[in-house]
Amino acid sequence: MLNTTQTRTTFKWGKGAALALALTFGMALAGCGNNAGSNAAANAAAASNGGNNASSNTAAASASASTDTDSSSNTTAASTDKKLTVYSAGPEGLATKLIEGYEAKTGVKVEMFQGTTGKILARMEAEKSNPVADVVILASLPSAQGLKDEGLTLPYPEAVNADKLNPDWSDADGNYFSTSASALGIAYNTKLVKTPPTSWEDLTKPEFKDQVNIPDPSLSGSALDFMTGYLSVKGDSGWSLFENFKKNGVAMAGANQEALDPVITGAKGVVAAAVDYMTYSSKAKGEPVDIVYPKDGTVISPRPAAILKSTQHEANAKAFIDYLLSDEAQKMVTDAYLLPGRTDIKADNRANLDEIPQFKVDWDYMNKNGADITEKFTQMFK
Template sequence: MNNFTTNKTGWNKGTSLTLALALGLTLAGCGTNSNSNSNSTAKEASPSANNSVTNTQAADQKLVVYSAGPEGLAYKIIEGYEAQTGVKVEMFQGTTGKILARMEAEKSNPVVDVVILASLPSAQGLKNDGLTLPYPEAHNADKLNPDWSDKEGNYFSSSASALGIAYNTKLVTTPPTSWEDLTKPEYKGQINIPDPSLSGSALDFITGYLSDKGESGWSLFEQFNNNDVAVAGANQEALDPVITGAKSMVVAAVDYMTYKAKAKGEPVDIVYPKEGTVISPRPAAIMKSTKHEENAKSFIDYLLSDEAQKLVSNAALLPGRTDIKAENRANLDEIPLLKADWVWMNENGADVTDKFTKLFK
């Protein structure tokens, strides 16, 4: 990253451990696999009169954002925010794990003002360690899905993805309707699952499934292992072989990635199993160490604005606001859900990852 303004605020005791654990649990989430830095040039625009975004008049018109993508959406959001406020945004683009690693390295001299993650438990961890700055008065926060965001305003999930079964339409003419279908002999050796130590969304699915089914839920993953389901890197690495036809399906596929590939003409589609799946919210949080508080707040306001939520929908993600529907994809009311317990998922993620990794060795 370029020369950022930093401060000397240290992180609370225990944060290193929390982030170190998170690195092993939520590396990829639903974000891009790229790891790029960007100095996004500020537009020569006056602050917006639109009351959906705070009118920013800070002397230092600057903001540092670490974003877990998707990359194209992240840049469009930055561009829209800069155009409305005149604030110059410097963005680090990477996976959730790379963001957490960078924050860990910078903990004695924090740089980032706002983080956008692809893992709800990671945002919960930041809140629990006292690292977030509450902003309960954020514009449109009352319209957010209450299950995805913090009622005290410590993090705001402005978008989400759902996890399903992605399949190659040339190889699979009758798509499965249940997770259990993937244990059938005809699918032996034809299925990928993202690695939960690299993919936060894969971990969300595994822990969400277990929080709903209990200890007996492990039998599904044992059957997956017996059917030669392959643990195949992060989300895009697991999906690419299905796009090319080297594999037939992906378990716990991130739906927006599949929708985007389908829109490009690739022979893929996605189904949501009848017994239910897990939604992976994408939370944004203001860091307590921010030196650009008003700019950070106006950025959250923009994320929750009509304009930004439209960008979310165009990127094939679920909008975070309940009053806005997604286009060209399944909406929340069309997706059967497991009764996922996010508190249990957060507390047990490390143990689940360890057991899953050992099972698939």
């Protein structure tokens, strides 16, 4: 059970991406809002999470004493309380491996809630009077910016290997660390689509009529990153692309995996703003899918990790951040087909950052306008 004197934090989600995602699930999860135990929190989340199950990691890891350090990563020594609660968006397999690796290095027992960025933010909102999470890993940089802006993060500028991170993806003061990233592309069924599209506008052509899914930005932080990033570059005129998508029968189809699954089965031909690591993973399993990055540019969606100011396990949380930035953890990231957060590490199973055409996005615009863009987009595609 968490200490009953735990710091009480008031959330004041602004007009940014955090609000856009959190409000989607806030009412659904409100009944879980005052849960004081991390086990109960994870179990309650499992009931509300549907296809994105929460999981309490059960790996038995007693390998190292709390004073041990990782010779390759210099992981900060964890404290003697041996507890940590992590809310993680992103590949469940990767999250589990990272938890197991950290537990083995430190002997700390981790409780994990696995869900989309939207569900994590909503859970935090529901728990605002009695915070549970120590560390959050999100799939949207503007959402982490929102946490920082509201004073909810604990800076850790001395994190090991933080100086090797992509500076555009992480906070200079150590409020969040993007330890991985994905790129948004156009995923397609290779049996149905013989000539892959090469631009976003291609998806408005007659040959793609009623064949395209796009993830719901209220459920997918990365989809919201794409929409806000695209509009930060194109301005209000950029809405014409989404209007033409709608006219051509593009369907808003749940979170990222829900949008991709019909393309894997052949019920649809294409996903716009597809998360690339999911496509690479499915392709590696023999599914008839592939991905292209439009020549006109796309958005990279960093995946930031942050320590929450309300943590009751600060030393353990800092050791976890150090582990995420270690050589060992970054290898796990690339094995999961994600872009590594560290600039000195390259992936050998996917396109690297310098091979992907990118928009020069305005992250401040994305953070400030996320809620309004989500509302307008979802109304447009209802």
